[in-house]
Amino acid sequence: VVxxxxxxxxxxxxxxxxxxxxxQPNTQIYSERNNIVKLSGxxxxxxxxxxxxxxxxxxxxxxxxxxxxISPLKSGDLxxxxxxxxxxQLPSTTGRRRVDERFDLKSKPVSIVSRSxxxxxRPADFSGAIGNFALNLQADPLSVKTGEPIAMRFxxxxxxxxxxxxxPKPTSISGWKFYEPIKLDLQRxxxxxxxxxxxxxNIVPEQKHNQxxxxxxxxxxxxxxxxxxxxxxxxxxxxxxxxISSGFTKKETPSNIP
Numbered sequence: 226v227v228x229x230x231x232x233x234x235x236x237x238x239x240x241x242x243x244x245x246x247x248x249q250p251n252t253q254i255y256s257e258r259n260n261i262v263k264l265s266g267x268x269x270x271x272x273x274x275x276x277x278x279x280x281x282x283x284x285x286x287x288x289x290x291x292x293x294x295i296s297p298l299k300s301g302d303l304x305x306x307x308x309x310x311x312x313x314q315l316p317s318t319t320g321r322r323r324v325d326e327r328f329d330l331k332s333k334p335v336s337i338v339s340r341s342x343x344x345x346x347r348p349a350d351f352s353g354a355i356g357n358f359a360l361n362l363q364a365d366p367l368s369v370k371t372g373e374p375i376a377m378r379f380x381x382x383x384x385x386x387x388x389x390x391x392x393p394k395p396t397s398i399s400g401w402k403f404y405e406p407i408k409l410d411l412q413r414x415x416x417x418x419x420x421x422x423x424x425x426x427n428i429v430p431e432q433k434h435n436q437x438x439x440x441x442x443x444x445x446x447x448x449x450x451x452x453x454x455x456x457x458x459x460x461x462x463x464x465x466x467x468x469i470s471s472g473f474t475k476k477e478t479p480s481n482i483p
Contacts, residue, residue, distance in 0.1 A: 243416065253313065302336060
């Protein structure tokens with residue numbers, strides 16, 4: 226059984242797909258390397274995430290689940306099919322011993338209707354990310370001298386196509402020196418739970434400021450069905466202006482923020 230979290234995703238939108246296999250209580254699937262459920266469909270990108278995992282029984286039967294993430298590559302009517310060739314241990318007809326048997330399983334096709342993103346009103350800085358996201362910024366320290374680095378940590382939470390997210394861009398660059406941001410590993414949430422992606426970056430004030438610059442990411446909100454720009458909150462900052470230049474170089478790595 227294949228269950229897609231959203232049956233009408235936008236082109237490029239990442240959604241979860243669960244594949245459930247039901248077994249009699251006294252049967253067992255052998256764990257075989259590289260032998261997992263395969264999920265496929267024309268013009269659909271399917272990425273295996275997890276499984277097999279034991280789930281809550283369904284109508285007295287064992288439920289074994291696999292998890293995929295799918296993204297349609299074009300608009301229109303598309304379909305998905307899951308296939309699996311497991312080696313299963315099951316009781317013999319006499320019930321006195323157990324036998325191994327290879328099965329060739331295939332699900333019924335599951336239809337999805339993929340939608341194109343609107344071209345009208347598409348911002349020039351649209352990142353390509355589709356879903357539901359929130360952007361948060363932490364910075365330390367918040368009291369510095371000119372030329373001293375500030376370590377920033379951007380956290381993007383939500384669900385959707387995190388792989389297209391780019392580092393947040395400053396809304397103002399005057400009086401600041403920016404170092405290259407670093408993209409950390411995605412912490413993927415399970416279906417119904419948010420995922421989290423972190424970017425870290427150092428910036429250096431070159432003159433006196435009373436707050437950090439705000440940063441922005443433009444995404445397509447699949448619930449609101451419109452382009453939205455996420456902007457970080459205004460964070461107060463104390464900068465003491467001095468004439469001494471900083472020895473901080475681009476080769477240094479960003480500091481960690483707890």
